Amino acid sequence: MQDLEQIFHEAVKLGPEERAAFVARLHASDPALGQEVESLLAAHEKEDSLLDSPAYEAAAELLLNPEPELQTGHVVARYQVLGPIGKGGMGEVYLAKDLSLDRKVALKFLRARLTGNSDRLRRFIQEAKATSALNHPNIITIHEVGHDGDAHFIAMEFIDGLTLRNRLARTRMNLSEALDVAIQAAGALAAAHSAGIIHRDIKPENVMLRADGYVKVLDFGLAKLAENAPLSRPPAAGSEVGTLAQAGTEPGTVMGTVNYMSPEQARGRNVDVRTDIFSLGLVIYEMVAGRLPFVGETSLDVLVSILEKEPAPLASYVKGVPPELQRIVGKSLCKDREQRYQSARDLVIDLKNLKEELAFAAKVERSKLPGESVRDHRPTAPNGIAATGLEPGAATVEQAGRLTLSVKKRTSVIAVGALTTLLGLATAAVLFWPRAGSTPPPPAPLVAAPERKVTYWITVQKYRNGSAYEAPFRLRDDINFEKDYRIRLTVSSPQRGRLYLLNEGAAGGPAATFNLLFPSATTDEAAAELKDGQEIQIPKQSWFQFDAEQGSEKIWMVWADKSVPELESAKRFANDKDRGEIKSADVNAQIRAFLNTHSSPAPAVERDADKKETAVKAAGDILVHAIKLEHH
């Protein structure tokens, strides 16, 4: 190669005639070499813009519109990919079917091309194995770590539920729910830490809430092993630099990772168990306040905020936060890790204590006679509240294993001067604690639990030979569509909000493509936001026609209190050329994931046979209902 290159450069320096002679001489002495040089020179002389401008100039668009890695139906080892899990199809986790055990699993991938470095790969496997050894109800179960050729994956328990991220996107969590999640997550951390594993990536995307109330923390062990992880050698300038790792720092995933970083991570220092505690503190903050304390426009702005800014007190975002909760969160978020909780176990204890106290205070509040309010409470005697049998200075009390309180705490609760603390707790309890036996939404003083209500009916117009015949009529649900039926949907709601209608392609399932029926090309921005009591007819002027395919059609109706980003991005196909047909795999995947997420719990559907209309109701800010139509 060296010779070839040298000769090439010699030849390049020559003028055209000399060059030809040079090449001819070369052919004579070494035909193979001559051939090489000649072809290289030809390539060199060619008028070609290849490599003249940097790659990203032509391909910048690739950078901005990433594609998902795996397609449906793809089989990896003994798993068949069913579709991406999570928003936008950009997550590297897929729902798959374990073909030998016939069960659903979640598959997480380490991207092959970027793995190269076997050191990193070995750690990936080692840590996944360590995690699979963890056995705790709040830690996700790992089934297998394997590979199919270059693709390395982890097969995990598939959890049917929401991520905390999804949950946060819905309604504000009440204190009881937030504490519940916090306690379970902290318990998971405590278990992992005692096995020597630090998570390093605690965030709402990694916390799942199952319908039965169990919290599962994901992605354990895709992080560093404590202390004794071997450090790889530094890459010398100019040599192959280290390769890129998985675990949420992969390019193409949402860059939310930095939002939950601790100050020591932002500084590039070593992490330890207290790092996880900081991140969990941020999660608790977000559950209670509805937002993070450290925000910024770019990753760097966020990091600066983490390093320098003091978190705003929770009370500035939400009323009635118990001071104890502020203390716990504040302690978790200390920039100096020496000041934080030194173990997750301590955090669990404090959280549990707080939960007990709030439950207790709520009970006290509820047991009052009607008419008595919290404000009427007057101190009776120094130990007025000591009717419980406790005295200042009492030792740790254990009542049937439930309340375990330190001396300090108990004193502050019953001392007369600190009556306001109890009042504070009681107020918080009333505002945030669920009444026994009732559902979560907070009682009257605050805004009523959000719900979405919508009514719709379908009008049919028969057509024959291209023109309408017979008057249009409202659909009864036993009708079968004929080829010539055309329909119109009328939607009405006592609320205001954003309506979206999507027609799902006949294929259905994970590969479904969608057609945006409303808003359409003719709907202007003003019309897209519906007013309360408004009736809207879709399509406005004409009728929907069915295509020749037989079978069932689905029209998805989404009724939300504000615009939905995943569906807004479909609006760019609402033009005369595309006519609502969504051609981007990315957007289709986003929509699919959105519909899957918000379809459960299913809304309440009531059909009025007399009026021939259907009323749908759902709790929360987003209602998703599928209208199924059969045609033959």
Next chain:
Amino acid sequence: MNQGRKRATSVTQLLAKWSAGDSAALDELIPIVYDELRRLAGSYLRRRGAGQTLQPTALVHEAYIRLADQANTSWESRAQFFGLAAKLMHDILVDQARRRMASKRGGDQLRVSFSDAERLINKPAADLIALDDALQGLVAVNPQHARVVELRFFGGLGHQEAAEVLGISRATVERQWSFARAWLRRELSRAG
């Protein structure tokens, strides 16, 4: 001003940490660098769309200026940063190009014939894949030439900057680039 300096400190420290041997620092660096590269790519697209001529500054150089505290960063760190960013761009762009092409074929990876329109839209992706295939061939024969290509083509660095990153002379970079380019062009024309 002060804010900007402090902001840059964390990247600088991560860089220093990484060169001291902590590969976990690399994990922290990557989302930050990637974030910045994406933003810059977006602004390139917008400027191009608006018909403005593209700035001659390399994308990675711009990212570096924005991210690192230059007063306190050694030239070794800077070289590392450029190297990282160029490799990042390379891996990401090619990976995305492959995915883009793969998604057109479906899960069973059968060859499908493309319509002219599809071919046109996916040309940048297809070209990039072809180039990368050829580049992998070059890596096998002479890794340093391939590295020059990566720095210049994916990183957008000039000859001098690439020379600094690699610790070789500018003249060497020019020679290697010229040879590699001829080699790659030849490979691509043979592949057809």
